[in-house]
Structure formats: C-alpha cells, structure tokens
Amino acid sequence: xxxxxxxxxxxxxxxxxxxxxxxxxxxxxxxxxxxxxxxxxxxxxxxxxxxxxxxxxxxxxxxxxxxxxxxxxxxxxxxxxxxxxxxxxxxxxxxxxxxxxxxxxxxxxxxxxxxxxxxxxxxxxxxxxxxxxxxxxxxxxxxxxxxxxxxxxxxxxxx
Numbered sequence: 001x002x003x004x005x006x007x008x009x010x011x012x013x014x015x016x017x018x019x020x021x022x023x024x025x026x027x028x029x030x031x032x033x034x035x036x037x038x039x040x041x042x043x044x045x046x047x048x049x050x051x052x053x054x055x056x057x058x059x060x061x062x063x064x065x066x067x068x069x070x071x072x073x074x075x076x077x078x079x080x081x082x083x084x085x086x087x088x089x090x091x092x093x094x095x096x097x098x099x100x101x102x103x104x105x106x107x108x109x110x111x112x113x114x115x116x117x118x119x120x121x122x123x124x125x126x127x128x129x130x131x132x133x134x135x136x137x138x139x140x141x142x143x144x145x146x147x148x149x150x151x152x153x154x155x156x157x158x159x
Contacts, residue, residue, distance in 0.1 A: 007159075010034075010035065010043065011052075013032070013159075014040070014044060015052065015053070016156070016159045017032055017033065019155065019156040019159075022057070023056075026040055026041050026044070029044070059155065062118050066120050067119060067120055068120065069118070069119050069121050069124070069125055070146070071117045071118075071146050072114060072115070072117070072144065072145050072146075073114070073115040073133070073142050073143070073144045074107070074114055074142065075091070075112055075114075075115060075133070075139055076112055076141040076142070077139060077140060078139075087138035088112065088138075090137075090138055091113065091136065091138050092106070092113075094136060095115070098128070098132060100117050100119050100124075100132075101117055102116050102117070102118050103116035111141075111143070125146075129144065
C-alpha cells in the first residue's frame with residue numbers, strides 16, 4: 001500500500017467523488033477531476049488494487065427497512081472464560097453471525113467491545129440483548145445507549 005504522501009491531488013479528488021457517489025460514470029468522474037477517461041480509469045483501478053478502495057456498496061435506509069432503533073452497546077468479557085482460542089476470539093467470531101450487529105470494534109479501556117446494533121424496535125433490542133448477548137458465555141457486562149437523533153452520518157473519509 002502506498003503511504004499517504006504518494007496520493008496526489010487527483011487521487012484524492014477521485015476518492016472524494018467516489019465516496020460521494022460510487023455509481024458515477026468514469027466519463028463524469030474524469031470530467032470532475034480534469035482527466036481524460038483512460039487515465040482516470042487507470043487511476044481508479046490502481047486505487048482499487050492498492051486497497052485504497054476496498055469495495056463498492058449500496059447504503060440501505062434503515063428506517064425504510066423497518067430498522068428504526070440504533071443502539072450502541074459496550075461489552076465486557078470474562079477473560080478467564082476458557083475456550084480453545086480465548087474469550088476475545090470466541091466473541092469476535094460469534095459476533096459475525098449476529099445480523100443485528102452492523103459494526104463491532106475491539107476497544108481500549110474498561111470495556112472490551114463496542115457494538116453498533118440496528119433493530120426494529122425496543123422489543124427487538126431487548127430480545128437481542130437478553131437472548132443472544134447476555135447468554136454468550138464470555139459476556140459479563142453490557143452498557144447500552146440509544147441514538148435519539150442523527151446529527152451527522154457519513155461514510156466519507158477525509159481525503
């Protein structure tokens with residue numbers, strides 16, 4: 001992977017435009033970054049190959065899908081819990097199978113993980129927390145907070 005200083009202004013513009021609209025045509029992208037289409041496409045391919053562009057996705061609207069409750073859950077594990085690979089590995093593996101969890105981060109501090117959970121409503125959250133999360137053998141404590149209002153939501157990274 002290239003260090004940041006190897007990305008020139010045009011590469012950064014390409015990334016900015018693709019983050020805003022991953023379906024932009026190469027012709028339109030080239031025009032916006034002041035390149036002809038062929039060199040623009042070569043740059044995009046290079047950014048993909050070098051891992052600057054990981055993938056292209058469609059961002060679904062949780063409200064339209066009936067998933068109106070967004071919760072953040074801090075999770076603390078019992079590190080003495082015995083598994084073949086340890087409590088942290090077992091939890092990290094198990095969380096991959098929980099569709100309610102849309103993001104999971106290992107954390108520093110007194111809690112081990114932070115989960116971003118998107119569910120239909122409070123009843124669905126309660127079922128997930130009580131029937132899945134708290135029943136996990138390594139989980140000893142959870143703390144949850146609910147998003148009341150979205151102030152800023154973006155997938156765009158600063159370029």
